[in-house]
Amino acid sequence: MFVxxxxxxxxxxxxxxxxxxxxxSDDSGVRVAVAPQAAQISAVAETGVETWAQHVSAVxxxxxxxxxxxxxxxxxxxxxxxxxxxxxRLKLADIDGALDAADRADLETIVCANNPAQIGAAAALxxxxxxxxxxxxxxxxxxxxxxDPDIVTGAVDAAARVNGDVDVLCGAGISTGEDxxxxxxxxxxxxxxxxxxxxxxxxxxxxEDLVEPLL
Amino acid sequence: MFVxxxxxxxxxxxxxxxxxxxxxSDDSGVRVAVAPQAAQISAVAETGVETWAQHVSAVxxxxxxxxxxxxxxxxxxxxxxxxxxxxxRLKLADIDGALDAADRADLETIVCANNPAQIGAAAALxxxxxxxxxxxxxxxxxxxxxxDPDIVTGAVDAAARVNGDVDVLCGAGISTGEDxxxxxxxxxxxxxxxxxxxxxxxxxxxxEDLVEPLL
Amino acid sequence: MFVxxxxxxxxxxxxxxxxxxxxxSDDSGVRVAVAPQAAQISAVAETGVETWAQHVSAVxxxxxxxxxxxxxxxxxxxxxxxxxxxxxRLKLADIDGALDAADRADLETIVCANNPAQIGAAAALxxxxxxxxxxxxxxxxxxxxxxDPDIVTGAVDAAARVNGDVDVLCGAGISTGEDxxxxxxxxxxxxxxxxxxxxxxxxxxxxEDLVEPLL
Amino acid sequence: MFVxxxxxxxxxxxxxxxxxxxxxSDDSGVRVAVAPQAAQISAVAETGVETWAQHVSAVxxxxxxxxxxxxxxxxxxxxxxxxxxxxxRLKLADIDGALDAADRADLETIVCANNPAQIGAAAALxxxxxxxxxxxxxxxxxxxxxxDPDIVTGAVDAAARVNGDVDVLCGAGISTGEDxxxxxxxxxxxxxxxxxxxxxxxxxxxxEDLVEPLL
Numbered sequence: 002m003f004v005x006x007x008x009x010x011x012x013x014x015x016x017x018x019x020x021x022x023x024x025x026s027d028d029s030g031v032r033v034a035v036a037p038q039a040a041q042i043s044a045v046a047e048t049g050v051e052t053w054a055q056h057v058s059a060v061x062x063x064x065x066x067x068x069x070x071x072x073x074x075x076x077x078x079x080x081x082x083x084x085x086x087x088x089x090r091l092k093l094a095d096i097d098g099a100l101d102a103a104d105r106a107d108l109e110t111i112v113c114a115n116n117p118a119q120i121g122a123a124a125a126l127x128x129x130x131x132x133x134x135x136x137x138x139x140x141x142x143x144x145x146x147x148x149d150p151d152i153v154t155g156a157v158d159a160a161a162r163v164n165g166d167v168d169v170l171c172g173a174g175i176s177t178g179e180d181x182x183x184x185x186x187x188x189x190x191x192x193x194x195x196x197x198x199x200x201x202x203x204x205x206x207x208x209e210d211l212v213e214p215l216l
Numbered sequence: 217m218f219v220x221x222x223x224x225x226x227x228x229x230x231x232x233x234x235x236x237x238x239x240x241s242d243d244s245g246v247r248v249a250v251a252p253q254a255a256q257i258s259a260v261a262e263t264g265v266e267t268w269a270q271h272v273s274a275v276x277x278x279x280x281x282x283x284x285x286x287x288x289x290x291x292x293x294x295x296x297x298x299x300x301x302x303x304x305r306l307k308l309a310d311i312d313g314a315l316d317a318a319d320r321a322d323l324e325t326i327v328c329a330n331n332p333a334q335i336g337a338a339a340a341l342x343x344x345x346x347x348x349x350x351x352x353x354x355x356x357x358x359x360x361x362x363x364d365p366d367i368v369t370g371a372v373d374a375a376a377r378v379n380g381d382v383d384v385l386c387g388a389g390i391s392t393g394e395d396x397x398x399x400x401x402x403x404x405x406x407x408x409x410x411x412x413x414x415x416x417x418x419x420x421x422x423x424e425d426l427v428e429p430l431l
Numbered sequence: 432m433f434v435x436x437x438x439x440x441x442x443x444x445x446x447x448x449x450x451x452x453x454x455x456s457d458d459s460g461v462r463v464a465v466a467p468q469a470a471q472i473s474a475v476a477e478t479g480v481e482t483w484a485q486h487v488s489a490v491x492x493x494x495x496x497x498x499x500x501x502x503x504x505x506x507x508x509x510x511x512x513x514x515x516x517x518x519x520r521l522k523l524a525d526i527d528g529a530l531d532a533a534d535r536a537d538l539e540t541i542v543c544a545n546n547p548a549q550i551g552a553a554a555a556l557x558x559x560x561x562x563x564x565x566x567x568x569x570x571x572x573x574x575x576x577x578x579d580p581d582i583v584t585g586a587v588d589a590a591a592r593v594n595g596d597v598d599v600l601c602g603a604g605i606s607t608g609e610d611x612x613x614x615x616x617x618x619x620x621x622x623x624x625x626x627x628x629x630x631x632x633x634x635x636x637x638x639e640d641l642v643e644p645l646l
Numbered sequence: 647m648f649v650x651x652x653x654x655x656x657x658x659x660x661x662x663x664x665x666x667x668x669x670x671s672d673d674s675g676v677r678v679a680v681a682p683q684a685a686q687i688s689a690v691a692e693t694g695v696e697t698w699a700q701h702v703s704a705v706x707x708x709x710x711x712x713x714x715x716x717x718x719x720x721x722x723x724x725x726x727x728x729x730x731x732x733x734x735r736l737k738l739a740d741i742d743g744a745l746d747a748a749d750r751a752d753l754e755t756i757v758c759a760n761n762p763a764q765i766g767a768a769a770a771l772x773x774x775x776x777x778x779x780x781x782x783x784x785x786x787x788x789x790x791x792x793x794d795p796d797i798v799t800g801a802v803d804a805a806a807r808v809n810g811d812v813d814v815l816c817g818a819g820i821s822t823g824e825d826x827x828x829x830x831x832x833x834x835x836x837x838x839x840x841x842x843x844x845x846x847x848x849x850x851x852x853x854e855d856l857v858e859p860l861l
Binding site for chain 3: 730732735736737738739740741742759760761763764766767768769770771772804807808
């Protein structure tokens with residue numbers, strides 16, 4: 002299982018969460034990555050944790066102000082990027098363009114989507130992975146795997162029908178090891194989570210709890 | 217073959233083009249539809265031509281100012297809608313939402329896209345049809361079927377792999393009967409065109425020329 | 432006082448509201464206009480009511496799909512347009528461009544904004560009017576003139592400082608004649624309202640109640 | 647005069663340009679700042695140069711993925727931010743929101759705009775400065791101060807009418823010391839430039855040439 006922690010624009014200390022994530026990953030052998038804002042990528046990457054961007058722009062080098070160039074994210078230390086998170090929905094053409102950009106910069110890619118139909122569409126664009134996150138469950142603490150397991154299995158099926166090579170992660174409301182196990186049982190190969198770790202009083206303990214069933 | 221004429225925001229008389237399209241369709245038996253701006257849908261529909269919207273919003277009835285509600289387009293006389301035209305690119309989630317909206321209002325749907333990968337993504341959302349239009353050929357008079365036939369066959373293949381029920385149209389640079397035939401030969405079941413008819417000195421003659429090889 | 436009724440995408444019958452508005456305006460001598468969706472402009476204008484667009488695009492005639500060209504709105508019967516409603520926020524450059532477009536098509540213009548600072552900015556672009564609508568009060572039934580009178584006087588002052596020629600309307604939560612009077616007392620020369628009329632059981636009675644204090 | 651170098655998404659080495667800018671600023675006493683992409687802010691700030699963001703988002707701490715939080719830009723070392731660059735046009739409400747965000751994080755602000763009317767609108771929102779950049783001159787090497795001096799004086803006048811406290815910079819096509827002097831003569835208190843330095847074979851020499859007339 003792949004655990005990807007999205008730090009969003011939370012008032013957490015990104016380096017503290019990243020250090021905890023690096024340690025928990027080393028100790029447990031579970032793959033854990035952290036996705037900070039662009040301005041924090043280099044500081045997070047310096048901790049040694051696997052670092053992801055939250056977004057890269059569908060642009061190449063050139064006259065683009067205020068963009069996040071895939072190459073700049075990679076130079077700062079990112080090895081992957083989320084795209085089309087429900088808090089940053091992209092045009093279909095820009096998901097395609099950002100996947101090309103990520104490819105150029107050797108970034109692994111996960112495209113988020115709301116439901117199985119959109120997961121199928123995302124999978125058709127050939128990212129490395131897709132993540133299904135029903136917007137109504139984000140930040141609730143109610144895991145999608147419990148509240149709406151059919152969305153997860155529907156996403157796994159939709160992706161498989163379109164593109165057998167794409168991994169399916171599951172997001173929204175994930176916070177415990179039990180959530181991780183049920184996501185895995187439903188066919189997901191990873192989880193995308195945020196507040197459950199980034200807003201936890203003790204991010205390290207939250208991560209340890211999360212990966213515990215995988216040990 | 218289905219011929220869909222997009223009037224864009226051209227300074228043509230939409231009723232004149234619509235009347236010509238209705239007549240040519242009646243005389244030839246070829247399905248010809250016209251897509252005017254929202255404010256012109258009712259005037260165009262009154263000519264009796266098959267009328268399409270250029271876009272509908274991913275919203276339901278409610279507090280939305282400046283949107284194009286699918287139900288309002290249908291009430292005005294539209295029976296179908298384009299979505300995600302390269303001049304009006306939509307977020308993936310909004311293409312999905314607009315397809316739901318069109319469905320509610322019984323509008324037929326064609327989702328446009330730039331290339332085979334995006335055509336596959338669009339097809340995964342289950343519209344009635346998709347239209348491949350390489351942006352660099354739009355308005356050139358150089359038909360995609362001649363300039364880049366692989367894009368058309370690639371689109372037909374990409375759609376078929378993802379969703380066998382979806383029709384594939386081809387757009388960009390189509391203006392003659394010959395273009396129509398070569399689109400058909402490449403597997404397209406229709407064409408999307410604009411300036412070739414809407415900016416023609418004699419739209420009726422342009423349409424007659426277009427459908428001639430089908431008679 | 433100018434009363435502008437925004438029909439949004441409400442499930443009301445636009446022609447019924449428009450007919451009532453035309454009658455109430457004729458009977459009372461109060462200026463009342465109705466702003467339907469683009470697809471309904473021609474049907475609303477046929478009732479004889481003063482008809483406004485909810486939005487026009489910052490484009491000229493040309494290759495624009497899914498836009499609302501100012502000229503098309505005017506041809507369908509609109510004599511004015513809202514811009515930058517809080518449900519359809521525009522880029523600063525596009526407000527400027529849409530004002531040019533409206534000018535070309537002889538449409539009167541009202542630019543909406545959230546607060547006095549943005550009202551000043553809108554006034555600097557030289558529309559005919561501006562409308563202050565705190566988003567948190569829209570659709571509440573609590574009139575801005577009662578909940579936050581300082582926003583209205585602040586808007587009147589901000590507009591006057593920047594551009595003495597611009598009218599100030601006040602929106603959000605307006606539904607009764609009393610609200611109209613207090614808006615006027617605060618310096619507004621009109622009101623922008625929506626649900627109070629468009630979602631009323633009896634739109635005609637709602638409008639009669641609204642203009643009653645002005646008789 | 648304030649010289650602000652926008653590195654856009656150019657394939658230059660941001661640290662090399664920043665080091666040169668820091669040195670030239672120290673040697674000449676002219677204020678020179680550099681605006682890299684968000685992912686490069688910390689590396690650029692470490693050179694000691696005055697560092698600006700190219701953009702910050704109109705958000706506070708919270709659930710925002712892929713945003714550029716003003717606080718994160720400041721933590722990484724930025725002391726100011728551009729907003730509404732013509733390559734990143736913002737909604738009016740978001741310029742206002744981003745100014746609030748910058749204020750919270752103690753970032754100095756410059757709002758870009760196309761023409762005097764939009765400069766007046768930007769000035770009404772009370773940033774520290776505004777920058778007029780006719781889009782058609784960006785990247786041309788033809789300075790706005792020569793090609794269209796009336797736009798610069800018009801911008802200075804428009805800003806002064808609305809808000810006497812706001813500085814006016816001038817951008818687009820600036821590359822030489824002569825351009826800087828003529829911008830100053832037209833009333834600008836700074837220049838915004840990009841390719842003239844960032845794409846120069848020798849950025850240090852380009853900056854030295856630029857500030858030479860001020861020594």
